Amino acid sequence: PNASRAGVVAALDEALGAGTGDRWGDFLVRAREAWDRTRRPLLEEPLWPNWRVLAEREPYPAVPHKRLLRTRRAGTLAEVGAWELRDPRLVALLESHAVAYGLDPRDIPASAAVLPYMEHAFGVWYVRGGIRELARAVYERCVARKVEFLVGAEVAGVVEKDGRAAGVELADGSVTEADHVVAGVDPVRLHGLTGHRLDGDGAVPADRTARRSGRISVLLALRGPREAGAVHRTVVHAPDRTAELDFLSGRAAEPARPTVTVLRPDDPALRPDDEHESVVVTAAARTDVEGEAEGAGERLADLLVEAAEKAVPGLRERLLWREVRTPGHQEAESGAARGGIPAPALAAGDGRFLHPANTTALAGLYRVGGWSHPGGGLPHAGMSGALVAGLIVEGPEFRGSQ
Template sequence: MARIVIIGAGMAGLAAAARLGTLGHRVTVCEAAPTYGGMVGRYERDGFAFDTGPGVLNLPAVYRDLALKSGREPLEQLVDLVPVEPESRHLFPDGTDLVLPNASRGGVAKALDTAFGAGSGDRWGEVTNRGRAVWEATRRPLMEEPLPEGRLADPYPRPPRRGPAKWLPRGSYTLGDVARRELGDHPGLTALLTEYATRFGLGPDAPAGATVLAYMEQSFGVWYVRGGIRALADAVFRRCEQRGAEFRFGTRVAEVLTAGGRACGVLTADGERIDADLVLSSSPDPGLGWEKPGGGLGRVRVLLALRGARPEGTVHRTVVHAGGADWERDALLHEESVPEGPTVQVLRPDDPSLVPDADHEAVTLTVTCGVREGDDLDAYAGHLLDHLAKSGLDLRERVLWREVRSTAWVPVPSLAGGTLNPPNGTGVPGLYRIGGGAHPGGGLARVGMSASITAGLIGPA
């Protein structure tokens, strides 16, 4: 049995504690905040409740595996997990209204043909087929196994070049290149492709392999946890307690201690020493063994308490696309501060547990953008509501109150051909990295995999 200290009780820390406790280790989790969950937070006021982090779940197989490996129960016995159907609605500046089915690539192709004209579905399908090739080539090294040494080439299978271009040197091939060369710069298809990447903090200069994000979502589906994604954090926390993990909230770790070149415990901000055989850190703090990967994109979230019932037939997730796609791409490339008329994700779950009664609705707006100190985010929330109204989604007269939250950093997924997040092992024996800033990167599924990979490296007691 090893004594293990985990720094941070976010989803990576919770998943690691559940797995390592099941393997027979003695686990202590130190969390600076007063509760667990990290970015998977919850805000409650006047009978309304909101997720302050992710609002939907991709690749639930990661947490199904955690549930089975740590307790031999299906995830569906721990939370009420339901598919989001339809998967999304997309409102474009030219008035196009596109509704995409969940986990149905054939249905997506049909919807695209209807919205954008015959052949659009086939063109999109060719790109997502290449995304499938990326998934098959990178699923194990970039999702399920320790990060291999060296740079991984982007396995995106580029289409053959024709004409004089075939004689030019083959440089890097980006998501923007896919939009231009394979989607013909079609404004709707381009906006759809880049939105998947933008949600993960990636710009149009991301490797073409970022098409895997669209492939994964449209092939494996999008899911919702009733009660909000915070209910998933609650379930994993309960599993940690069942496996004997000790939680120390309000305990900020100031330093990872070493002896003989090996991690031997942590020192808290209060000066307390906690001895350990192994330390896992989900905190991108140089004093704790590693620094946050580069990237300056953040998120702005606006939580809206609305009067009036959720209208019949309302889609769970609506994406209002930017009025100036070229301008937004430039803003993302240069990490400019809160842009005007951006792409906005609107979450409107049909979940009675999130509202005081049936005559109210809880809505969350999310924008991925640069966030700078001094930005007037409440004024920006008003701008976003005006922007939605111009797109035909006017919520302004129903707003009882709004709460604005922001984060200055979006953990991005590791992508072959791009910047890879640091590996789970470190140069210090006994010290490991987990969480969104480590391999395999950001997102609920990937932070869960970082815990699984690291638990595999450590092994049973």
Template sequence: MGRIAVVGAGMAAMAVAARLATGGHEVVVHERAETYGGAVGRYTRDGFAFDTGPGLLVLPAVYRDLFVKTGREPLEECVGLAQVDPAGRHLFADGTGVSLPNASRSGVIGALDAAFGPGGGERWSDVLVRAREVWEGVRRPLLEEPAGDPGPLARDPYPGRRRGLRRRPPYLAEVAADELGGDPRAAALLEWYALAYGLDPRTAPAAAAVLPYLEQSFGLWYVRGGMRALADALHARCRARKVEFRFGSEVAGVEVRGGEVQGLRFTDGSTAAADVVAASVPLPYLPQETLPAATGDPLTGARDEPGRCTVHVALRGSRPAGTAHRTVVHAADRGAALDWVFGRGRAEVPAADALTVGVLRPDDPAGRPDDGHEAVTVTATVPRHATAGARHGAGRDWSADRFADAFAERMLQVAERAVPGLRERELWREVRTPLDVERETGAAGGSVPVPSLPGAGGALLRPPNRTALKGLYFLGGWAHPGGGLPHAGMSAAIVADLVAGGPGGSR
């Protein structure tokens, strides 16, 4: 039995702690904040409750596997899971609206044919068929196994149509333009999946088409009581496996002797011995000499990835029957919208036609004081908070006077297309910017890590989980296989198996 120190108490950290403790190890989790869950938080006020992180779950099989491997009670006995149907409603600038059924290929084809005209659904389906080839080809090396030779994954495996003498694989935006019949609504739909994950579709590899494929093939799920209930269940599983949590325990570095991990040192000057350190915090919190080689920024494995601005709105009046759980309001000027997020010169609040927002309206009594009120969350992908370490002027200053309030007002203006009369119904709002995320989670600039993807010359791959130091492992969004709730669980499975002497991965 070994002494294992886990740095951070987010979802990946708790997942690896539960797996390792089940294997008989002595596991202590060190978290700088005063609670667990990382980005999977909950904001409550006046009987309203809102998820502060992801509001929906893709690939719940990852957490089913985790709960099966760490205890007797399966996931569904610990949390209430429900498929959302429709998976989402999309509103476009020309007034078109379309609701996409959850995990139904034929249903999606029919819905898009009705909204975009005959052939619209089949063209969309053809793109996802090609995305399935990507998934089947890269699933194991990209997500379920330790990072290996990055060479094969540096090439984009998307089998798209080739035109003329193109010498490079297409970007996702080119797939949207070339393979969806020239319909700007269909293009906006495909591009949105990249934008929602913090990727610029104009530079994201065509393999990013795997993102809508995963959602539409495996379904989209809501955790009753909010996504925080999943973090609560995982924390309870850790406690049942005798994992010790030490909150307010801020790590200053790793103790190393003879090329091997000896333990941790903390900002208060104390130390703790450990045979293994599994770190899920953003990598800058560890000494540079301990970091593995990585594409992108060697300190963080990040490439100035954007963050999220979230507005939680408490509304008077009940949620209308038949309301979609998630609605996306697409920008009329997609180019300007992407320029504002990924370009420079972001001093001004973008115009309403240059902003895409997501609107979450869960039908969950746990989120409202009574049926005469409604809790709504509006989100947008935005530039990260500008920090001294941001390269090339990336990001913007979210602490600038009244900018966050003005941007939130613009978000709600756009969201009223999905929630008519939203601002007349408003009781109060809570605005959370990338600066708030940075303060609460320690993520530099409040960036949200994107998932690993093949292609782009390997630029979207993450640092490996195993490091050059014996006993030091990385996991979570800033390490292989990247950001997202499923990826957190996958990275934990890889690291737990590596620590146990296996090849890595869930077996």
């Protein structure tokens, strides 16, 4: 039913009671307004030099809320939930879109309403064979276009010549010259690779983005077939919202059962035969989850599996083995700083949720990827590449979709 607003309204009315569907539907109309106001500057255009406008203006048209003779408007996503949706189950639905990025809805601006709107408008996509098939398809397309790849080659520094980026130096000491250097690493790391101040005064700084949250995934090997009609993706909400948010935001030390996504695609490429099934269970996790205490990653994994039992009947009896992937693994394998995952850029919030511009103070050096404008998630990270291509081909005046 997610393909249509009417379908969503009817499904919610049936599941949560009459009236809840309309309340959610009306919220989506307002979220769409926020999306329409920010889609260009926060997805389709290079970061505005006067980004303060985006940082200061809340694009979400909150409904006036009367309280103790005062009229207030929701300033945070949590207030949108509490004052406009007024049902803990709708609140869980709303906030799960922020929690997926490790964002605490109590701390983020109402503009984060665009997160559920994007999912509603564009859907959730699965790549057959798993996400690596997307990487493979992009790789093959690039090779066909005569792109050369150097794998296993760590960049140790950006080479400068005449005040411009002129290539990269690899860890083995070899140098590759280039007209333009497009760096897909996080801006803090990039700063270390240049030893150069990459942003002038008044730019969105690199160190503003909180990198507290990554993802924990538990990969489950199950005996027995996937039952006919099993749901591809189920979100099992946290039983205790405050405990989840307090742990995620670092206010509490004790892990609580998080909001968990259970993925069971009907894809033969993901199982050895029809007598087995593989299931991926994931949740947002603090990047210091392993550092907290011995075995904390495994304990959190236990909580994920406990939640997944709600979506997979007989899960425990069917379990052959499991593999736990924490943010620590992510950091070790991809170099992603602390295994954190970046969120899409959000308006308002005093600019705390914006990412550094794609251009840098060093001519010829550009930033792409989830930690740069317009932020994280594959669609946004992909857009950063499209924007840098525009800036290189059309020059610094390139204004994206304008």
